[in-house]
Amino acid sequence: MKKGTTIKKNTIKEAGKKGASKKPPVKIPAPAKSVKKPSMRDIAAKLGVSTALVSYVLNGKEKEARVGREMASRIRQQAEQMNYKPNLIARSLQSGKTFTLGLIVADIANPFFSAIARVIEDEAKRYNYTVLFGSCDEKQEKSGDLINILSNRQVDGFIIAAAEHTESQLEKLSAQNIPFVLIDRYFNSLDVHSVRIDNYRAAFEAVGHLIHHGYKRIAMAVYDTGLQHMMDRKRGWLDALKKNNLKKDPALLGAIGFDSTEKDMEKFIDRIRQPGLAADAILFGNNMLALSGLREISRRGIRVPEQLGVITFDGNPAFDFFHAPLSYLHQPPEDIGEAAVSLLLQTIANPKKKKETVFVKAPLVERESTRGVVSGE
Amino acid sequence: MKKGTTIKKNTIKEAGKKGASKKPPVKIPAPAKSVKKPSMRDIAAKLGVSTALVSYVLNGKEKEARVGREMASRIRQQAEQMNYKPNLIARSLQSGKTFTLGLIVADIANPFFSAIARVIEDEAKRYNYTVLFGSCDEKQEKSGDLINILSNRQVDGFIIAAAEHTESQLEKLSAQNIPFVLIDRYFNSLDVHSVRIDNYRAAFEAVGHLIHHGYKRIAMAVYDTGLQHMMDRKRGWLDALKKNNLKKDPALLGAIGFDSTEKDMEKFIDRIRQPGLAADAILFGNNMLALSGLREISRRGIRVPEQLGVITFDGNPAFDFFHAPLSYLHQPPEDIGEAAVSLLLQTIANPKKKKETVFVKAPLVERESTRGVVSGE
């Protein structure tokens, strides 16, 4: 064991006590002023020149500013030696640009969003932007807080996977001329930039796929929300049933609450497996619903795909381990992230850019869970 | 469909073309100066007073600064009306504090880290801090870049799940007196703050648990890395075998590369299932290894826990869907995140704080995968 390190049994409380929103328990003293880092002024002083010169050289503007070769190299050397790093805060204040993007996702615990977050971070870095991120946990209020905080930090623009009822927050952003791009979620009432898939069509296709494999009584689980993308998925499902002359029993639709997912899902699965209803397939509205549904399906020992066909929006690493790997509509995080960053940066460059909706393709990945009721193919 | 929105089939390339590090393909024009937001000066000008007054009022320092009640309310009203929001960039420049924490994780795609990231973000928010985050993908170089970028943005401190060979980067931070706290990963050679579990003991316990359930030839898969936490886990496994008088065959250890996980894991599983070696249980060094291993185990139709006992460090939502839900050593993200933020804020407040290692408990969660070779319990 290492000496010099205070090894100390910690007194941290038991894990897993979440929920109960708590107030700051520990009083943390006010932050101390940190040690000063070398500034351009320090370099200038050392060499007995003006800061302007230092700035020109260190920004590679020697040519335009006609700095002497000799001087330039002395400045560079001194900067190197002092381990000078530009203070981006000061630069931002001066330029009015922070080279910072705000990313707000509905739920960072959802792997779909964490994958996107990662892509966006990488993508932003390629353009020298840094990402400030937050998760609003599908809460309107938290979303507003995050927008405020990031906005106060002068982010140059936002990428937002919006929670329900946040239209007014977005309208406010629009009114302030702060550029932003919606991903995944969108609002018909808002004329804004967005990157998304054609949800209606994807759901329609998924149902078609199930029908093609012989399923006839197709249920769907959606979140109980007014969010347009979810409603479009629902509409796609409904219309597909209609087009294929299948009975559309309202009981086949499960509306699951964000905050009561487990309970609602349990009821829903029970209901659709009743002899009277006897769904033979389910379309899940997203990967979190599928995850929850799969748990219930496992518990009941329902065999997939023989007794129940299953397909869902979004992949999830967990789907590989279900006894029948799930078929799913793949929303490619790379495409969404890249398109969102690109669209946002264009808008930052040209705030008057016409509003645009970028559609990303969502291919259907076919695996075991929709092989049909006839076992063995 | 909505009018006013340009609906446009996108021309985005096929998903999944990752790898090949690419240069910025699209030239994005330089950002335009964004629309000016109202400043204290604007409020002051409107009311014909000095900015000092505005600052005092809007910071609730009317008392100390003896601002007139009448004036105070006029200022507040004007601020409200103009929708004034303080410019945190300017405030940071003035105060030398950004109320920003830099979070660098080894891999944000690992749910263990994304869970921690979420906790840290929440926790930071409670103390009015914002999190700037980045994932270094286990790359030394990327880690250095991130530290530089965030450091240039004057973060008040760092929380870091370090990649291999980053000791010098951390030493540099220490030398610059920039506060930071390591999580999960640590280095014996560095006297720094850290929050972690007792890896040696946890591994030791896991092996004890397997032995208790009748397993005798216990393999272990670790990352092929010099990272101390992994080596401690390995040491715990080895010592436990020794203490229990079990043969410790070097072939029972699998060293898996970060960048060749799939291939290495395949070879490893093949090897330990050879008649000559015939491992009857595996301890995985973390959840990513377990995920990869489980895929191979599934493919080969190996029955868990009858033919092979399985236990791992970290949970993972996917483990629920494996035919035998995995037993695992639970590293509680809440505890780690809370402890890290708390320790960091204390250090920011008092940079001379003595270095501390906080140990978080990692309880063993017992499930199906270690029920023993005797089927049916």
Added chain:
DNA sequence: TTTGTTTGTTTAAAAGTTTAAGCATATTTT
């Protein structure tokens, strides 16, 4: 009446950067 205190406000400097404009000298062009 002088001195002292209270009240309400302004001034000014500071944080680190950027950049247009200015000012000498020296060199070239007419």
Added chain:
DNA sequence: AAAATATGCTTAAACTTTTAAACAAACAAA
């Protein structure tokens, strides 16, 4: 020789906020 241009550097203002110090006016105490 006068005018124009080139070279190498400095000055100064701006971005927004904070806060110590100064100031003026009104009032109270001596």
